Amino acid sequence: MRPVARSIMALTSTLLETPPASGLGPWLATHIANLGDFALSRVAGIGDIAIFSFQTIGWIFSRRQRRDVLLPSFYQIGVLSLPVVAITGLFIGMVLAVQSFAQFKALGLQTRLGAVINLSLVRELGPVLAATMLAGRVGSAMAAELGTMRVTEQIDALESMGANPIYYLVVPRFLGCLILIPTLTVMADFMGVLGGYLYSNLLLGVDYHHYWNNSREYVGAFDFLMGIFKSFFFGGAIAIVSCHRGFHCTPGAEGVGRAATNAFVHSFVLILVLDLFLGIGLDNIHDIFRPEGPRKLL
Numbered sequence: 001m002r003p004v005a006r007s008i009m010a011l012t013s014t015l016l017e018t019p020p021a022s023g024l025g026p027w028l029a030t031h032i033a034n035l036g037d038f039a040l041s042r043v044a045g046i047g048d049i050a051i052f053s054f055q056t057i058g059w060i061f062s063r064r065q066r067r068d069v070l071l072p073s074f075y076q077i078g079v080l081s082l083p084v085v086a087i088t089g090l091f092i093g094m095v096l097a098v099q100s101f102a103q104f105k106a107l108g109l110q111t112r113l114g115a116v117i118n119l120s121l122v123r124e125l126g127p128v129l130a131a132t133m134l135a136g137r138v139g140s141a142m143a144a145e146l147g148t149m150r151v152t153e154q155i156d157a158l159e160s161m162g163a164n165p166i167y168y169l170v171v172p173r174f175l176g177c178l179i180l181i182p183t184l185t186v187m188a189d190f191m192g193v194l195g196g197y198l199y200s201n202l203l204l205g206v207d208y209h210h211y212w213n214n215s216r217e218y219v220g221a222f223d224f225l226m227g228i229f230k231s232f233f234f235g236g237a238i239a240i241v242s243c244h245r246g247f248h249c250t251p252g253a254e255g256v257g258r259a260a261t262n263a264f265v266h267s268f269v270l271i272l273v274l275d276l277f278l279g280i281g282l283d284n285i286h287d288i289f290r291p292e293g294p295r296k297l298l
Contacts, residue, residue, distance in 0.1 A: 052166075052244050056174050059167040065175065073172040077138050078180035082187055085133050089188035092125055093117060093195030101204050111210035115218035117196035122219060126189040127227040128275055131234035134181060135267035139242035142173050143263035146246025147256040155247070170247075174239040181235030182228050189227065222286055230278045237274060238267045 096117045104110045146169060149155050158165045193215075200206040242263040249259040 048248075049240065049244050052247070053240050055166050056170050056240065056243075059164065059171050060175065063167060065171065069168070069172045070175060073176040074180060076141075077134070077173070077176035078183060081134060081137055081180075081184055084137060085130050085184045085188050086191045088129055088133055089121075089126065089191035090195040092129060092188075093121060093192035093197075094199040096120060096125075096192075097196045097199040097204065101200070101206075110204075110206055112214050113200050113204075113206055114197065114211035114215040117200070118193050118215045118219045119223060121192040121196070122189050122224045122227050124227070124275065124279070126192055127185045127231045127234060128271060129192075130181060130184040130188040130231065131238060131271045132268060134177065134184060134235065135238045135242070135264050135271065138177065139238045139267050140260040140264045142239070142242040143246040143249075144256055144260040146170075146243055147249030147259040150247060150249045151251055151256060165247075170239075170243045173243055174236065177235035177239035178232060179235075181231045181238075185227055185231040189224070226279075226282050226286075229282070230275060233274050233278060234271050237270045241267045241270060 097113065100113060100116055101110060104113050104116070146155070149169070155165045155169070158168060197208070197211060200211060201208050245259045245263040245266070249255050
């Protein structure tokens with residue numbers, strides 16, 4: 001399947017061509033056919049990744065997972081990703097403090113800085129940043145590894161021996177992303193809250209008592225659990241997209257590199273789309289069951 005950007009550019013260039021002098025009918029029919037081919041290829045791609053997802057989930061429940069296969073995947077995905085997620089979360093908390101302090105000080109609300117920083121982190125930035133780091137570090141690696149196995153015909157060798165490659169190659173990676181991304185999200189939240197507090201208290205002079213008191217008043221258990229809940233969808237999306245791109249890698253070194261790049265780009269876009277719709281849905285559900293109505297910072 002051709003990349004979406006290349007297909008759109010080709011379709012746009014053909015549509016902008018001048019109709020031939022022989023008549024508008026053949027020219028219009030050709031470009032309508034190109035448009036149909038583009039639409040069908042996109043629908044086929046969505047269907048292909050949907051089938052791939054159902055097969056992966058089906059193998060999770062149909063057979064017991066091997067511990068010697070799961071543990072290395074868990075180590076690569078979870079343990080080795082902790083440092084980069086922790087560092088990212090720490091500096092994001094500091095950046096939020098730097099960017100928010102001037103505006104809040106102008107309004108005389110600098111003591112509310114902790115509420116804004118911590119609420120933003122646990123609801124949105126923590127899960128999204130942890131997922132982005134996972135997609136960049138693990139998703140690209142999974143796509144490149146599986147793409148290399150496809151190019152070197154190792155996946156075909158598994159199939160010829162009667163082994164299902166999705167069960168042996170995809171399911172451990174899918175479970176690793178799905179189970180361990182909440183832990184990475186908690187690490188990103190913790191380090192972000194710590195970084196925001198240290199910068200606000202030590203460098204900006206915000207009183208620690210009001211900082212934590214306002215944080216406790218505006219940040220609740222639902223906000224924290226909302227971020228954890230969204231992270232499961234992010235982890236599953238990263239694993240499915242990355243493994244799918246690796247399985248359908250085109251031959252050659254260029255194909256492997258393109259699969260790794262597409263895995264990260266598509267995962268990142270899907271993370272943002274899921275974050276938008278999950279955030280809207282969870283906020284609406286919470287507002288329905290919150291008797292006092294939506295919270296107000298002022």
